[in-house]
Amino acid sequence: MAKFFGNLNMVLLAGVVVLVAIMFGLHGDVMGDAYANSFMRYLHVLCGIMWIGLLYYFNFVQVPAMPAIPAEHKPAVTGHIAPKALFWFRWAALFTVLTGLTVAHLSGYMVEALTLQPGVMLIGIGMWMALVMAFNVWFIIWPAQKKILGIVEADDAAKAAAAPRALIASRLNTLLSIPMLYCMVTQGLLGS
CATH class of the missing domain: 1.20.5 (Single alpha-helices involved in coiled-coils or other helix-helix interfaces)
Structure with a gap:
């Protein structure tokens, strides 16, 4: 076992x-169209759990713990744990967005939600928050982390500048995750 x-x-x-x-x-x-939609919802939730779970891991565990980790142990985190966690983090973000957009398309409300039309405005707001969050992951957090972790060449000044950029984007994603999850969970009930 x-x-x-x-x-x-x-x-x-x-x-x-x-x-x-x-x-x-x-x-x-x-098995049919309705089932395909339900299965995509399942994949959307599965990917979202991975994405938001790792977002919360970084913000509630890894980042706060780093100052207390002795210098000789930090390479274990920055050289092994963080790169692997960031791999799953960014791909979970992408697949969460792709499966979410697929659900919206299969459900027939993608355009209406993205244009914040009545009846799907709540899910539309959640979708826009998720799109901002995914943008932050791929175009701010990941490029900054590649410098910070030494995955790409960067001098000390570039690494120092990347750290607050990554932190601010990550904290913004944490902030947005709270109302985004509310919008996504309550759309079916409230429908506004």
């Missing part, structure tokens, strides 16, 4: 097998 749970790839594969068994065992007879 320990060997199985010690292997993340095997655990993920088993999770997918259970998912497929549930999907086809319970819903195989209703």
